[in-house]
Amino acid sequence: MKCEQYEELFAGWLNNELKPAEKEMLEQHLTGCPACRAELASMQQLWAMMDEVEVPEPSANMKTDFSAMLNDFKTAEANKKGTTTGIKEQLSWLWDWKQKWSLAFNLALIAISFGCGYLVFNLAGNSKQDQQMAALTSQVHELKQTMMLALLENPSASERMRGVSYTGEIKHADKEVIDALLSTLNNDPNVNVRLSTLEALTHLASHPEVRAGLVQSITLQDSPLMQSAIADVMLKLQERRSVKSFRELLKQKNLDHGVRDKIKETITQLI
Amino acid sequence: MNSLADNTIMLKVKAGDLDKMALLFERYHRPLYGFLFHMTYQRETSEDLVQQVFYKMLKYRETFTATGEFVHWMYSIARNTLKDQGKSLKQRVKHENTDDLAERLSGGLTPEEHLEKKQAKLGLYKAMEKLSDSHREVLTLCKFQELKYQEIAQILDISEIAVKTRAHRAMQELKSIYENTER
Ligand SMILES: [Zn+2]
Numbered sequence: 001m002k003c004e005q006y007e008e009l010f011a012g013w014l015n016n017e018l019k020p021a022e023k024e025m026l027e028q029h030l031t032g033c034p035a036c037r038a039e040l041a042s043m044q045q046l047w048a049m050m051d052e053v054e055v056p057e058p059s060a061n062m063k064t065d066f067s068a069m070l071n072d073f074k075t076a077e078a079n080k081k082g083t084t085t086g087i088k089e090q091l092s093w094l095w096d097w098k099q100k101w102s103l104a105f106n107l108a109l110i111a112i113s114f115g116c117g118y119l120v121f122n123l124a125g126n127s128k129q130d131q132q133m134a135a136l137t138s139q140v141h142e143l144k145q146t147m148m149l150a151l152l153e154n155p156s157a158s159e160r161m162r163g164v165s166y167t168g169e170i171k172h173a174d175k176e177v178i179d180a181l182l183s184t185l186n187n188d189p190n191v192n193v194r195l196s197t198l199e200a201l202t203h204l205a206s207h208p209e210v211r212a213g214l215v216q217s218i219t220l221q222d223s224p225l226m227q228s229a230i231a232d233v234m235l236k237l238q239e240r241r242s243v244k245s246f247r248e249l250l251k252q253k254n255l256d257h258g259v260r261d262k263i264k265e266t267i268t269q270l271i
Numbered sequence: 272m273n274s275l276a277d278n279t280i281m282l283k284v285k286a287g288d289l290d291k292m293a294l295l296f297e298r299y300h301r302p303l304y305g306f307l308f309h310m311t312y313q314r315e316t317s318e319d320l321v322q323q324v325f326y327k328m329l330k331y332r333e334t335f336t337a338t339g340e341f342v343h344w345m346y347s348i349a350r351n352t353l354k355d356q357g358k359s360l361k362q363r364v365k366h367e368n369t370d371d372l373a374e375r376l377s378g379g380l381t382p383e384e385h386l387e388k389k390q391a392k393l394g395l396y397k398a399m400e401k402l403s404d405s406h407r408e409v410l411t412l413c414k415f416q417e418l419k420y421q422e423i424a425q426i427l428d429i430s431e432i433a434v435k436t437r438a439h440r441a442m443q444e445l446k447s448i449y450e451n452t453e454r
Contacts, residue, residue, distance in 0.1 A: 011435040014442065015413055017420060043442045046449060049395050050414045055305040062304075062318055066296050069322055073329050074289050157315060158322040192319055192356060 003029075003036055010040055014047045065158050072162065076169070144169060145177060152180050157190040164196045173204050182213040186220045194226055202233050211239060218245035224256035231259075231266040243270050277341035285332045296325055299342070302416055303349060309411040310353055312400060320356065324349045339425055346412070346426045398449040406441035413438060 009026040012018040018026065030037045144166060151163025167173060167181065181204075185197045204210045214233065221227050227249065234242040246263050249255065255263075277298070283291045300321055307317040307324075327348050328335075335344055399407060412423045420438065424431040 007439040008432060008435040010442070011420065011438040014438070015420065039446075042446055042450075046395065046442065046445060047414070049392065050399075050410070052392055053396055053399070055308050055415070056314055058301065058304045058318055058321070059314075062300060062321065063296075065318075065322055066300070066325060067293070069326055070289065070292060070329070073326065077289065158319045161319065161323070162326075190315070190319075192316060195356070 003033065006036060010043065013040065014043060061156070065156060068159070069162065145174075149176070149180050152184055157193050160184065160188065160190070160193045161196050164193065164200050167200045168203065173207065175209070178204065178207060178209055178213070182210075182217070185213070185217055191223050191225055194221075194223070195229055198226070198229055198233060202236070205237050211237065211241075215239060215242045215245055218242060219248050224259045227256070227259045228262050231262055235266050235269055238270070240270055243267055278337045281328075281332075281335050281341045281344075282337055284329070285335055289329060292325065292329055295328075295341070299345060300325075303345065305415050306346065306349060306411055307353070309399070309407060309415060310404070316356075320349070320352055323352050327352060340422070342418075343422060343425045346416075347428075350408075350426070394449055394452050395445075398445055398452055401448050402441065402444055405437065406444050409434060409437045410441050410445070 006026060006029055009018065009022055012022060013026060030040065148163050148166040151159050151166065154160050154163065164181070164184065167177060173181075178201075181197055181201055185194055185201060188194050188197065198214075201210050201214060205214075214230065214237075218227075218230055218234075221230060230242075231246070234246075246267050250260065250263060277295065280291050280294055284295075303324060304317055304321050307320045308314065311317055311320070324345065328345065331348070335341070399410070402410070409423060409427070412418050412426065413420070418426070420434045421431050424434045427434065429437075
């Protein structure tokens, strides 16, 4: 057998996974092959040294972050479940006693209208209830939005990331949300947060101000990772207005070589 | 056995007892952090990634089938998360002071520790950093996560023989980088 055919056995030897027969086979080869002997010996040495390479301790707030994430996830799940089983249940936690009373009043009104046999009343009651539902839905929406905007200000990067991910749940992103996301995209110190924000904004690309904001952001990004991710997005959106910004970016002398090539390529594909 | 319990716990999470995820976090956030750290060499990023992996395990809990081990599923999700986060995470590392990091990582260096040994450890650390991602990944899973080749095969979704070959190539690459690094 040739030396290369013992490679698998080398790996098995290092991780102490060889069966007795395999071990014997390898040892036999090693006896007659000084080259493999030397090779395995130095690998063995490195393998053992690796045990001394330590990983730094994760910081103490990891656990707190996890608990917060779990709690938010549970709340989000409970709300989601609500949507399928009935919007009333989902919203019930938002209702204070006044609203409950007013619903009771509404129901009473409907009952009366039925009692009287006046369909018109019934319809009136229903539409009033619809209005109330709409009002409550918009309250939940606002609540989510407030939560998201607050999370974007959080000092922990993973919290900000969570804030960004909430945008997926907000149906109609208004100007306030878009502005907050664009500001995160341009100013957040953590590149992962900026990347997630870019992704979230890509989903909102039907808004003209999002597209404009993305184009403007091109020259503001200094991380190669972000520059290259934005190039991907612009290509995906076929956003021709970005070409000017990319050309601007190419003027920067310290631009990463890989990014430079990618941007040139992107420009060619866009024009 | 621990792993049996892991699957039982995860099945409870899947069934809707989301709080049980805290037990799995308790058990696995450190090793997972270790894996992600070796794949990125960035502390803050690794911590964020750990949170993301646990978030995904909650979100995609339906996909857990218990046909395999929980840890394998967890590392598969961790690998996907790394992929999503951009291939060029490593690019940033170059801007960080790797010497400083290597110093910290090679274990608390006692005064008695021989200078030569200290330099050897630093050299190894730097060599590991230079390894290609797939080679570093297989060694990390093997050495630092203490997984068997057959388990790694499941995580990477390749054959056990392919894992062994990759591990061997990884060691060859590591050896050559290590021996050619100026120290
Ligand atoms: Zn040989």
